[in-house]
Amino acid sequence: MDVKDIIKPENKVYGKCPVMTEKVLHYCPGCSHGTIHKLLAEVIDEMNIQDKTIAVSPVGCSVFAYNYIDIDWQQAAHGRACALATGVKRLCPDKYVFTYQGDGDLAAIGTAETIHACNRGENIVVILVNNAIYGMTGGQMSPLTLEGQVTSTTPYGRKIELNGYPLKITNLAAQLDGTCYVTRQSVQNAAAVRRTKKAIRKAFENSAQKKGTSLIEVVSSCNSGWKLSPIGANKWMEDNLFPFYPLGDLKDK
Amino acid sequence: MAEKLLMKGNEAIAIAAIRCGCDGYFGYPITPQSEVMETLMEEKPWETTGMVVLQAESEVASINMLYGGAACGKKVMTSSSSPGISLMCEGFSYMAGAELPCLVANVVRGGPGLGSIQASQADYFQAVKGGGHGDYQLIVLAPNSVQEMYDFVDLGFELAFKYRNPALILTDGVIGQMMEKVELRPEKPRWTDEEIIKLHGSWATTGKTKDRPQHAVTSLALESAVLEKFNLKLIEKYKQLNELEVRFEKINCDDADYLIIAYGSASRVCEKAVELARNEGIKVGLLRPITLYPFPTKAIQDMVKQLKAIITVEMSAGQMVQDVRLAVNGAIPVEYFGRLGGIIPTPEEVVVALKNIIK
Ligand SMILES: Cc1ncc(C[n+]2csc(CCOP(=O)(O)OP(=O)(O)O)c2C)c(N)n1
Numbered sequence: 001m002d003v004k005d006i007i008k009p010e011n012k013v014y015g016k017c018p019v020m021t022e023k024v025l026h027y028c029p030g031c032s033h034g035t036i037h038k039l040l041a042e043v044i045d046e047m048n049i050q051d052k053t054i055a056v057s058p059v060g061c062s063v064f065a066y067n068y069i070d071i072d073w074q075q076a077a078h079g080r081a082c083a084l085a086t087g088v089k090r091l092c093p094d095k096y097v098f099t100y101q102g103d104g105d106l107a108a109i110g111t112a113e114t115i116h117a118c119n120r121g122e123n124i125v126v127i128l129v130n131n132a133i134y135g136m137t138g139g140q141m142s143p144l145t146l147e148g149q150v151t152s153t154t155p156y157g158r159k160i161e162l163n164g165y166p167l168k169i170t171n172l173a174a175q176l177d178g179t180c181y182v183t184r185q186s187v188q189n190a191a192a193v194r195r196t197k198k199a200i201r202k203a204f205e206n207s208a209q210k211k212g213t214s215l216i217e218v219v220s221s222c223n224s225g226w227k228l229s230p231i232g233a234n235k236w237m238e239d240n241l242f243p244f245y246p247l248g249d250l251k252d253k
Numbered sequence: 254m255a256e257k258l259l260m261k262g263n264e265a266i267a268i269a270a271i272r273c274g275c276d277g278y279f280g281y282p283i284t285p286q287s288e289v290m291e292t293l294m295e296e297k298p299w300e301t302t303g304m305v306v307l308q309a310e311s312e313v314a315s316i317n318m319l320y321g322g323a324a325c326g327k328k329v330m331t332s333s334s335s336p337g338i339s340l341m342c343e344g345f346s347y348m349a350g351a352e353l354p355c356l357v358a359n360v361v362r363g364g365p366g367l368g369s370i371q372a373s374q375a376d377y378f379q380a381v382k383g384g385g386h387g388d389y390q391l392i393v394l395a396p397n398s399v400q401e402m403y404d405f406v407d408l409g410f411e412l413a414f415k416y417r418n419p420a421l422i423l424t425d426g427v428i429g430q431m432m433e434k435v436e437l438r439p440e441k442p443r444w445t446d447e448e449i450i451k452l453h454g455s456w457a458t459t460g461k462t463k464d465r466p467q468h469a470v471t472s473l474a475l476e477s478a479v480l481e482k483f484n485l486k487l488i489e490k491y492k493q494l495n496e497l498e499v500r501f502e503k504i505n506c507d508d509a510d511y512l513i514i515a516y517g518s519a520s521r522v523c524e525k526a527v528e529l530a531r532n533e534g535i536k537v538g539l540l541r542p543i544t545l546y547p548f549p550t551k552a553i554q555d556m557v558k559q560l561k562a563i564i565t566v567e568m569s570a571g572q573m574v575q576d577v578r579l580a581v582n583g584a585i586p587v588e589y590f591g592r593l594g595g596i597i598p599t600p601e602e603v604v605v606a607l608k609n610i611i612k
Contacts, residue, residue: 050460051460053461072458072461072469073458073469073471075351075472076317077344080314083309086309087317087319087320087323088322088325091276091327091329113313113317
């Protein structure tokens with residue numbers, strides 16, 4: 001049998017999600033952002049809410065997220081995504097609103113906006129892409145950088161005496177009465193990807209049910225920033241980030 | 254006859270917001286303007302017009318909530334006083350860069366730093382020269398009565414949407430706190446979703462439908478050539494503002510040899526000073542800029558030939574005087590008189606200052 005005979009609509013099992021644009025991703029090979037973008041696009045497509053979704057992109061590697069997911073976007077100042085999302089959701093309560101933020105954006109400069117949006121129980125979805133580093137600016141320390149982790153601003157490793165402790169912002173968010181669903185996921189293999197997609201779907205459904213804020217932390221790799229190969233980065237993540245940032249639900253109300 | 258009510262300047266802003274179809278107010282308390290949010294909370298507009306009122310965790314958050322709402326094509330506003338406005342400057346720059354309309358009221362108090370809670374005009378530079386980063390301008394309106402506090406809410410929204418640019422009401426603790434009669438204007442309903450799509454559907458994030466491309470509201474333009482083109486577009490917008498939107502008031506100017514230039518509460522003091530000086534035979538007039546940006550440069554230039562000298566009266570260390578000097582370009586002397594720290598000059602003091610430039 002010729003290959004051409006197999007390529008038929010009725011045999012199709014998987015295709016490019018129509019909510020992803022045709023643009024080529026600018027992310028480094030091995031980066032987690034692209035996979036997470038795809039999962040968001042798939043959930044939006046499957047829930048048929050492309051025209052009802054408004055997203056907020058951060059300052060960080062994913063500043064251009066609007067180039068890839070074909071929905072309406074607002075681009076926020078560094079750290080302010082949750083404040084924008086609050087404005088959108090309060091004034092357009094029938095829209096699905098999500099923010100997409102790095103760990104520096106969400107948990108350093110944007111800590112106040114994040115915590116207060118979660119604490120007010122805004123009916124939004126917050127996606128935290130935790131690569132334990134400032135990727136965009138060249139791999140500096142973030143509040144979520146591990147103790148001992150080498151970055152360009154901690155060239156001898158993060159020292160607690162100097163920089164304090166890695167901030168478990170997701171655990172903090174789980175403590176707040178305004179959050180309904182707080183989970184920590186990853187996308188380094190097929191099983192993890194499936195779990196993250198399920199979490200995203202659940203978070204969007206929580207918004208529709210007005211249950212409060214859903215926060216999904218995706219523990220992610222940044223092989224460029226960590227100066228590792230893509231496979232080496234996934235291994236480093238499993239060996240070092242997962243023990244400190246254990247995967248699973250922290251809260252499901 | 255139209256209804257007239259006695260109210261504070263700050264209350265007038267709140268009542269006008271509800272009545273002119275504002276969709277959302279986001280704010281953080283600070284003296285001397287807390288009555289704006291307090292009045293809104295008391296009026297509960299969410300039960301009548303559907304307007305949202307939310308107390309934010311900071312001024313940084315409130316201006317960014319405005320960004321979110323404005324990008325959806327909604328009429329959004331906030332108010333604050335000087336220290337809070339400093340925190341909003343990042344947001345002004347982003348909103349000007351993303352071409353988003355919004356209305357902000359700055360009920361100015363004395364500075365720098367925590368300063369005082371008394372009235373001041375020391376935020377003129379911040380309002381008209383930037384405050385935030387990058388080449389941008391705010392549309393700046395300067396009311397000098399409680400009626401204008403009321404009217405400039407609607408006017409501010411109108412200009413903000415016409416030019417897709419943040420508009421600022423630059424007022425102070427005196428006008429915010431004083432009570433005067435206000436004539437209520439006819440109510441305007443909030444825009445419906447359909448109206449928003451009709452009016453702002455070419456850019457607002459109203460949800461991507463199959464019949465149009467995605468809207469991404471952003472101020473990011475990494476390519477220099479793209480950003481330069483955008484900067485030039487903004488310059489063109491500001492040029493239009495200068496051609497079409499300059500507003501000012503002239504009092505006793507026709508035969509004037511001398512001119513006082515003052516805005517906001519200082520202009521109220523100067524109205525009296527003009528009266529006192531004219532009683533003494535000094536031919537003096539008052540020019541009151543109503544828009545501080547765009548500034549009434551041409552109106553001043555048109556008067557230079559008839560004048561011997563100009564004096565600005567400001568509750569600052571002399572900020573607007575620089576724009577007047579630029580307009581006059583050395584043709585005649587331009588002096589400044591002011592009181593600082595929250596002290597309001599008296600009409601008598603202004604007359605003395607005027608006599609000093611005459612001799
Ligand atoms: C006010 C401000 N401060 C600093 C920066 C510079 N900056 C851009 S992105 C970034 C950090 C991004 O790191 P993160 O949020 O972890 O996202 P990532 O790039 O790793 O995806 C910083 C500090 C900025 N754009 N604005």
